[in-house]
Amino acid sequence: MARVRDNIKAMTPYNPPLEGRSAKGYLLLDFNEMTIETSPKVRQALHDFVDSKRVQVYPEYGDLNEVIASYAGVKPEEILVVNGSDQGIDVVMRAFVEKGDRVIIPSPSFAMEYQSALVQGAEIIKPEYQGPSLSFPLEEVLGLLDSSPKLFVLCNPNNPTGGDISMEDVQRILKRAKEKDVVVLHDEAYFEFSGITAKDFIKEFDNLCITRTLSKQFGLASVRAGYVISQTQNIQEFMKIRGPYDVNMFAKTAIVAALADLPYFERYIAEVMREAKPKVEEFFRAKGVKFYPGVANFLLVEPKEPEKLIKNLQEQGILVRPREDPPGTVRISIGTLQDTERLILAYSRAMGWS
Known part of the structure; x- marks a missing residue:
């Protein structure tokens, strides 16, 4: 077979036990x-799209960025719509991480964060959640930011522990990371359940990238819908990585209908x-x-x-x-x-x- 990169050959696929469950x-x-x-309005919008005789046509997104930005409380140019937050994580990794770079992921954490880092050939540093309550290792993380990592991943609330990190501590991390030229990926997959977000730090920190999903709280897991929030100049670079049609029209239709309901x-x-x-x-x-x-x-x-x-x-x-x-x-x-x-x-x- 053709030669595959060594770091890819060393990996194992992420195979969650999905088949047959539904x-x-x-x-x-x-x-x-x-x-x-998901809501009746979302289901009706999807039916209407199928009946519109446009399934064979390439996607057109219209005001999708504006719709999401209005919901998220940011500017449309600070939004990148993606094929589920998995793709958002992958885009951020591909934009900043090269072979041999260090990526810090406090562990345990979401599997796709490790997977995306390994695809880039990164060295993953895993400070462990600590003690009987699995507390976030803040001081260890702040120390590791001095070790020249390229990117720091913070799943907040954490998956699988469910624990959260305060915005005061997130701000401390962002400040230290910015001093050290480290990108911070803040995974907010459970934002609607927790209310936890670093969105208000976007203006101050050009090293902050937030990923969100519409899978869990809007019932859109099967259509793959998510978005990235970051400063405009970052979003413009991410658009070079995400394909022009990566977000399908079922996802676009469902997102607009969900955020209207x-x-x-x-x-x-x-x-x-x-x-x-x-x-x-x-x-x-x-x-x-x-x-x-x-x-x-x-x-x-x-x-x-x-x-x-x-x-x-x-x-x-x-x-x-x-x-x-x-x-x-x-x-x-x-x-x-x-x-x-x-x-x-x-x-x-x-x-x-x-």
């Missing part, structure tokens, strides 16, 4: 997706974060199940017999996500109150409590 009627609590359908999604998010999640946490506390408190739509749990739990929940029609880092943990997405009641009953049966 066809068997499972309650999907494994990928932090919306557990109900915010109350639908806000009701879902409120139910998840204010009602369902506290109910799960209360159940775990009452049963002595160790979990890591977080600010996103999932919980990282440390059950006594994780493999048995996962298998038993699957037999009861519920999928959750096993984690190797931290070892012996399981990530459980939070859905509606109805989903939560089903989860609690199944978990109790799996552990022999009912």
